[in-house]
Amino acid sequence: MGKDIAILGSGFSSLAAACYLAKAGNNVTVFEKNNYIGGRARQLKKEGFTFDMGPTWYWMPDVFERFFADFGKTPQDYYHIEKLNPAYNVYFDKLDYVSIEDSLEKIYTTFEGIEKGSSNKLKKFISNAEDNYNVAIKDLVYKPGVSPLELVNTKTISRLHQFISTIKKDIRKEFKNERLVQILEFPVLFLGAKPSDTPSFYNFMNFADFGLGTWHPRNGMFSVVKGIQQLANELGVQFKINAAVQAIEVINGSAKSIKINNESLTFDTIVSGADYHHTETLLPQQYRQYTEKYWSNRTFAPSSLLFYVGFDKKVENVAHHSLFFDVDFDIHAKDIYDTPKWPENPLFYASFPSKTDINVAPKDKEAGIFLIPLAPGIEDTKELRERYFTKILTRLEELTDQNLKNSVIFKESFCVNDFINDYNSYKGNAYGLANTLLQTAFLRPKLKSKKVDNLYFTGQLTVPGPGVPPALISGKLVSELVTQYQNS
Template sequence: MKKIIIIGSGFSSIASSCYLAQQGHKVEIFEKNDTIGGRARQYKKDGFTFDIGPTWYWMPDVFERFFADFGKKPSDYYQLLKLSPAYQVYFGEEDKITIGDTLEKIYTEFDRIEPGSSQKLKKFIDQAKDNYDIAIKDLVYRPGESPLELVTLETAKKLGQFFSTIAREVRKEFKNKKLVQVLEFPVLFLGAKPSDTPAFYNFMNFADFGLGTWHPKGGMYQVILGIQRLAESLGVKFNTHQNVEKILVENKTATGIIANGTEHQADIVLSGADYHHSETLLDQPYRQYSESFWEKKTFAPSSLLFYVGFDKKLKNVEHHSLFFDVDFEKHAHAIYDVSEWPEDPLFYASFPSKTDENSAPEGKEAGIFLIPLAPGIKDEQALRERYFEKIITRFEKITQQKIKKNIIFKKSFCVNDFIKEYNSYKGNAYGLANTLLQTAFLRPKLKSKKVKGLYFTGQLTVPGPGVPPALISGKLVSDLIKKYE
């Protein structure tokens, strides 16, 4: 049995804590904030409840596989509701696409937009499912130690898809601009432009259309609390208000941490905090990656978020609503190519109280608005206000209702908050993008090359951004600790 200290309490950290405790280790988590969950925390005000971070529950099979490793099911910890429709995409007034909760409904909707397109979509989804089975049931559960992990009989057949892009493959089959945007949307969860994301990642389309969009009753934070209960039942100890200031190293071996000025000894240190930040907790000789290494990497976007309480129910919107009424390419260019505020931003809005009475007092609505932004961008209160005004004005026009006067309160969260709350590199929201040169073994390593007994987990390492990959990252790193320690 070894004493293991884990830095941070996001999905990767708490998932790994369960596996490591199951292996028989004594595991303690140190979290700098007052509540656990990392980016997946909660904000409560005046009877309203908001998920601060992730709001989409995709890939339910990954959560099932995680809990099954402990002889449990998600339903032992939280109740899942399948959203119907999954989400809606608005292109303007009276111009929207509804993504239903079954493939049949989605095929019908595609045919409504472009007659005959459902046949192409069926073929596309079949291929996406095939890739999903290869990727999610096998490839992503490999620790990124060697390029050979990607070489299997199945991937050999798909080699061309690693060198083509989502954008190219989608546009080969679909000519309607709206359908193209709907098919490219899930890739944004991987943190890169569709034109920079390998075509193999179209498995996200199967995750979207084939497996559906779900909502844990009480919000995504219920998943965090469920995993915490599992971890505590296995003996994991949680410490909040504990800011880790240093990772201690002796003879090139991790020996513990300093948190709030106090030393804590450990046999193994695992950081689920931002990878770049975690390395700054080490003395220079023990850091694996230079500042210029991080500078050259393609980071997933940051976000400007608003948590808004409304004093009435809103019309003409679904639980998840995407507003694509402006130029997608221009917004992507602002994020990925020039790092500036987009003139006319696409945005996403979520109204959990459409599904979940726990989210808002009776007769009221909880709204979350998100604008994707370039990481490292200038963040000022005046800019936040200007952009809120932009999106709310468009929201009113598109959904044909006045809501500005119905706002009880609003709280914003942007680049500066991501840095302050999560020590996030340049204030990124989703980690390191999954481009071809940042896939699998090309991502920062789970195991330190310079310090024995030091490991990393989370969205800047393997397998990548998103909640399901974060759970998988926790499993991968615990398997490596079992292998090497």
């Protein structure tokens, strides 16, 4: 007989968990503190423009396909995607950029044109990355992080050296051109850590990048949220918005109810896809697994300063996804991870989805999304946001040889304080815990509470880690644990 299950939060991991648990025959209710579904993957609509406020990259399409296949569906049943060409441009100087196109053969040609002999090295590198991808995505990341033995098999033992070396060391041993090095180091930023701190095994992200390509869901990433919500509705999941959880109530060591608007609602099982640290503050002190010292000693992925900008004309000489690497990455990385502070000269990313999607901006206008990675927990003021918008817009104008400041119709910003206020995010982090060697798999916070029965966690602070595809996987993993303990 199905159980009554409460899920806290409505991000990708919560939505996935809701679908799996409803499919298993449970009565599932999702509680969302905000007035919309989707968590960080929300949408901003203003003056005819539409912006994804959170994730903007659709990578690892196979993970989405595997998710929907578990329900006898395909992504195309709910939304439409198209492959981008170029996947993205990387800018190094004025009108001087490298385009990463939509096939490995084109990318090999691009590399060879920049550094003689590099195409053969890249083929070998990508071959290894694809092997690692098959091991990681088809096997390892679908483990619940319960035991270190999950990582032990013939495939991982033969790759032990790849957990000791780093991405940065491996890439710089083979490639000498600094531009190619930076392009190859870029994908691990999705893991939330520096290339110098990321094990070589994670080069599978390079295969996700070059081998599987970059895609765009029509109308933006929020269409994926709506698609999964539709699937959840079809499975009988109930959604409650404007429902902030005030407390998780524990009786005799077991989670029995949640308090919303001073009313206690009883459930057999509680799954939290909300911020892990915040969720534990909803518990009495004696039932919290991780101390404040524990959290303060973790390596967090960055926070972000984001801008959502409407331009009254088309922005020239940019791609849908554009990376601006015209400054020193190592200095910026130190300002995020080593001595946290606002970077003097930040790298930044820009997305112009209206280059691909006519639905997200009025005719002859452009929607622009800008992101500067920042250290979590740093000062966030209106004055700092304004200063950094001026910095990056000035650089954008110089690097793409055009005037844009007078073409800004409006801009909205989102930064550390907003991540805290809107998502209860620990120190305002944007992506969760970084995937460093000591924060991988069983070394991450657990899916199942060690102190409270019937309480579970999912999302970017637990396994497998940050990113949309891992969030879908996390939802599946926690649902399997819940079902396992229900049946035991």
